Amino acid sequence: MDLLDQALFEWFTLKKSEGGCITGPMLQEKGKEFHKKMNIESECSFSNGWLSRFKIRHGIRTSDLSGEQKSADHEAVDKFCSVFQELVANKGLTPDQIYNAVETGLMWKCLPNTTLASVDDKVTRGSKRNKERITVLLCANASGSHRVKLTVVGKCAKPRCFKGIAHLPVGYQSQSNAWMDVDIFTRWFHHIFVPSVKVNLRRKGMKENSKIMLLLDSCHAHPPAEELMNGNIFVCYLPPNVTSLIQPMDQGVIQNVKMLYRRDFMRKMTNFDGTILEFQKKYSLKDAIYNVSCAWDSVKRETLRRCWQKLWPLVMFEEGSEDEFKEFSTHGMRKKVYDEVRELVDSARDKMPLSRFDLDEWLNVDQDAPVTHTLNTEEIIQAVENHGKENQAEEESDEEVEEVGKISWKNATAAFKTIFAFAEQQPFLTSQHVMQLYVMQNLTLHERRRAFKQAGQKLLKKATQKAASASTNPDPQPSTSSAAGPQPSTSSAAGPQPSTSSAAGPQPSTSTAAGPQPSTSSAAGPQPFTSSAARPQPSTSSAAGPQPSTSSAAGPQPSTSSANLDDLSVVAGDLYFYSS
Structure with a gap:
């Protein structure tokens, strides 16, 4: 039960x-x-x-419990606006301290219908359109001075196109159907929104415990307000019957982001060397993420402020004057982007016989795309019974990903020279763009040098440890051997020899080779306790004279000089530096 x-x-x-x-x-x-x-x-x-x-x-x-179906109405809008403005006044909030967050669905790989009838692709008109969707979460404050990094919800936990990427420009989450859900939104609030807001407060010189309001709609993926609290950061919910009329992000911001995204998508498609369907296959989730992030960054601050005018008209006069907005309008922005896309289409008319109707339909294809799934009775039962048992696919199976090997420091440095030469010749790039490239190059050179230094230090440490180990643990030699191999307790042809001597010099307790000696060895015969010229022996003498605890010049040394180790590390480091 x-x-x-x-x-x-x-x-x-x-x-x-x-x-x-x-x-x-x-x-x-x-x-x-x-x-x-x-x-x-x-x-x-x-x-x-x-x-x-x-x-x-x-x-x-x-x-x-109500017997009346609620619908959006202006009376409810007026009532909530009054409540909202009173709340803002009582809390002493400024536009910098009030945020709105909203989710939207994006069909990131969708092509205009007419392109599917392209002659080059040999596909009949009416072919099935790609409807792969991601959910994008946008959030910014009422002054437009702070936009939170986007969060994208995709289907796969570890898409293959993310392999080898250290950083993404968005926060990425996965859900089996790319829907927003309570768990994902809660993580976003505590791990992305709250830290980002606190950083912005410090940047503006405001106290980190300043009050912050997050305005949300009544989407069922949003948890109760009491679960979304962190210090003085709290949530205010819009009534379900007024969301479409006064939610700020719905008043032109989402539309701007999608149109800018599709403009950049079209730009890449018209510059692609190949057919349209080949472009669609190669266009990956990583490309979509970078495109939508650029689109979000391209939304003007005026747009982010203007979208609050229905809910909070006074925000228009908190900074500057109304003159800032005389030339701004959502319609004007839409027309500008539309004309740019139209120009791209016309320039590639041989590839895309796209009509104005088809273009309009494509630009608004996901206008009402859902971001959460309304479960039916069977799905609710399954979700309750299988809570915590869902397994998500870790990798995409149908995406064509071009494998990119690890780029070496040497190749990266050479690439900077090429891009500099190109950038300096282009009139559409400003000196600021070129300086940004120089900053990236300087950072790369600094990291390259640091990697070289670390490689040398690691090699030096390894060699030092090896030398120290060799000096503290020499090869044990209870008895020495001749060049022919170890000979324990053996004697020469002349007789047994209890002690050893060198053939070249006078030795205590020895005799010459001319006569029998009770405790000597023959110059020609094997010596049971002598040292070979090829191997180090403890407590033996070389051909030049008695040498206690030394080895021959030809054999390995148990300890190595630091100068040799330094030379070794520098040489190895140089090899790493110039070959990698």
């Missing part, structure tokens, strides 16, 4: 977020339906008493 209770409350929450009408009898009938489909053996009457207990368990008030 606990699972039934969870499933029914989930259904109630979804319907409420949609502004749908829900009555007590509806809850009772829906409870009976869940009971039957979940094959629950224990009986339940779903009486009025059961309904009262269900409402108490979940904190459902009588006002939450």
Whole structure:
């Protein structure tokens, strides 16, 4: 029965977020339906008493049950605007301290319909359009001075096109259907929004514990307000029946981002050397992420401020005057981008016989794309029963990804020289653009030198450890051997020799080769305790005279000089530096 209770409350929450009408009898009938489909053996009457207990368990008030379908109306808008402005005044909030966040669906790989009938691609008109979708979360404050880094929700946890990438310009999350959900939004709030806001407060010289309001719509992917609190950062929800009329980001910002994205998409497509379908196959999620991030950065500050005028008209006069906005309008921006896309299409008319109608339809193809999924009865039951058991695909299977090997420092440095030469010759690039390239080059050279230094240090450390190990742990030699191999307790042809001597010099307790000696060795015969000229021996003498605890000049040395190690590390480091 606990699972039934969870499933029914989930259904109630979804319907409420949609502004749908829900009555007590509806809850009772829906409870009976869940009971039957979940094959629950224990009986339940779903009486009025059961309904009262269900409402108490979940904190459902009588006002939450309504027999009237709510719809967007201007009376409710006026009422909320008054409440909002009073809240702002009471909290002493400025436009820098009030944010709005909203999700939107983006069909990132979608082509205009007519391009599918291109002669080059040999595809008939009406072919199935690519509707791969991602969810994009946008957030900015009312002054337009701070836009939070985008968050993108895709289907795959580890897309192949992300391989080898150290940083993305967005926060990336995955969900099996690329929907926004409560878990993802909660992570975004605590790990992206809150830290970003605090950094912006410090940048502006404001106290880090200043009050911040985040305005949200009533999407069921947004958790309750009490779960979205962090110090003085809190959430205010729009009523479900006014969202489409006064939510700031819906008043032109989303449209701007999508049009700028499609302009850049079209620009890449018209400059691609190949067919349109080949371009579509090679265009990856990574390309889409960089494109949508550039589009977000290209939205003007005036646009971000202007979108608040219906909810909070005074924001227009907090900084500057209305003169700033005389030349600005959403329609004007749309027309400008439309003309740019039209020009790109005309320049590639042999590739894309695109009509004005097809272009209009493509620019607005995902205008109403959903960002969350409204579960039906079966899906709610499955979600409740399989909570925490979902497995997401880690990699994309149908995306054509061009493998890029690791770029060496040497090749990267050479590439900078080429791009500099190009940039300096182009009139459309300013000196500021060229200086940005110089900054990137200087940073690259600095990191290259640091990598070289670290490689040398690692090699030096390794060689020093090896030398120290050799000096503290020499090869044990209880008895020495001749060049022919170890000869324990052996004697020469002349007789047994208990002690050794060199053939060249006088040795204590030895005799010459002319006569028998009780404790000597022959110059010609093998010596049981002598040292070979090719190997170091403890407590032996060389041909030049007695040398305690030394080795021959031809053999390895147990300790190495630091000068030799330094030379070794520099040579190895140079090899790494110039060959990598």
